Amino acid sequence: MDHVFLDLERELAVFYRRARGIAADMARQVDPGLEPGAYALLAQLEGGGRRASELAGYFNIGKATISRQLHALEELGLVDREPDPADGRAALVRLTEEGRRRVLSVRRARHAEYVQQLAGWDPAEVAELARLLGRFNELNAGGGGGGRR
Incomplete structure (x- = not known):
């Protein structure tokens, strides 16, 4: 039965490596200077505003990393912050209209690739x-x- 888990480990290693490449490509399609993880952040925000701490927990990354990535997205006008109605001391990060437009454009292109590949x-x-x-x-x-990065 151990061979099943060894096969799983090998296939996941290939999958993760390829997924990092896809993530980097998708981030570059949004903006040439974006880090690979930035697209996943943008996609996660499609469902609505989230606290930076929630995003850090969801992606299992440190607060400094999420802060740096969100700052870069803000600088590009892809996200902004608004007060959290549930807690005035906190802020929610949300997609701007430009951010939503770019994510949708990349998502459509990726969808077409999945349809073709599968x-x-x-x-x-x-x-x-x-x-x-x-x-x-x-x-x-x-x-x-x-681990946290």
């Missing part, structure tokens, strides 16, 4: 892959599964 797959297989990846990601949500 054209030979049965839609049920694609759904199962998405379900299993979601389940795997839940294991690592909120700070588990890796």
Whole structure:
């Protein structure tokens, strides 16, 4: 049974390496100077404003890193901050209209690539892959599964 976990480790290592390359490409499509992790931050903000501390916890990165990345996104006019209605001392980071426009543009292009790459797959297989990846990601949500960078 150990071979199954060795196979999983090998495939995840390849997947992570390729995912970093894809993330870097997507960030560059938003803006040539963005760090690879910036696109994931922008995509996470599509669902609405979030506190910087929530984002840091979600991505399992340190506060200094999230602060630096959010500052870069603010400088580009892709995100801004507004007071948190639940706690006036805190701020929510949210996408600007320009940020939303750029994320949507990159998302559409990436979607088209996935459709092309997975054209030979049965839609049920694609759904199962998405379900299993979601389940795997839940294991690592909120700070588990890796160190802070």
